[in-house]
Amino acid sequence: MQDKPDTLLEDKSKSFEIRRSTMLKEMDLIQEIIKRMATTSFLIKGWAITLIAVIFSYKSDLNATHFVLIPVILFWFLDSYFLQHERLYRKLYAWVVQNRMTDDTELFSLNTLRFQRSGETIFSTMFSLTLFTFYGGAVLLLLVYLLSRTWFPSWLLDCVCK
Numbered sequence: 001m002q003d004k005p006d007t008l009l010e011d012k013s014k015s016f017e018i019r020r021s022t023m024l025k026e027m028d029l030i031q032e033i034i035k036r037m038a039t040t041s042f043l044i045k046g047w048a049i050t051l052i053a054v055i056f057s058y059k060s061d062l063n064a065t066h067f068v069l070i071p072v073i074l075f076w077f078l079d080s081y082f083l084q085h086e087r088l089y090r091k092l093y094a095w096v097v098q099n100r101m102t103d104d105t106e107l108f109s110l111n112t113l114r115f116q117r118s119g120e121t122i123f124s125t126m127f128s129l130t131l132f133t134f135y136g137g138a139v140l141l142l143l144v145y146l147l148s149r150t151w152f153p154s155w156l157l158d159c160v161c162k
Contacts, residue, residue: 016101019100019101020101022100022107023096023097023100023101025108026096026100026107026108027093027096027097029108029110030089030092030093030096030110031093033089033110034086034089034090034093037082037083037085037086037089038086040082041079041082041083041086044075044078044079044082045075045079045134047075048071048072048075048076048079048135048138049138051068051071051072051075052068052072052138052141052142055068055142055145056145066146068142068146069139069142069143069146072135072138072139072142073135073139075135076126076131076135076139077122077126079131079135080122080123080125080126080131081122081125083125083128083131084120084121084122084125085112087120087125088112088115088116089110089112091112091115092110092112092115095115
């Protein structure tokens with residue numbers, strides 16, 4: 001009779017360790033995805049800055065410079081897509097931390113559809129404070145540049161820029 005409570009305690013301990021190990025593996029998996037999303041977002045911002053710098057460094061044809069807004073807006077949209085998914089994976093991570101020790105549903109599932117009901121869309125992410133400040137400022141800077149090249153005579157700009 002004495003062996004039975006010890007065996008039950010050992011089984012609970014083993015079960016706890018298995019659940020803990022599973023939770024840690026799942027958390028590592030989600031953390032790696034979040035890290036990749038953040039890295040991709042950082043690289044997109046780098047490419048956007050590089051594109052803007054190239055545009056300002058070349059005194060290209062005025063008709064061609066109007067097309068510069070298209071890639072910047074596309075980078076903005078793409079960055080918003082990755083940021084939205086990063087946030088969804090953060091919600092999944094928080095759910096795993098909170099519930100995995102007591103709940104085995106959707107074990108190792110990386111599907112974030114259950115968290116998308118929060119009302120956050122790609123467009124709301126585009127106009128979040130961080131992305132709107134970065135890309136909105138870039139678009140504003142490009143618009144000022146394009147308008148200055150269109151409305152001011154070139155000799156005036158050459159005098160001011162020197």
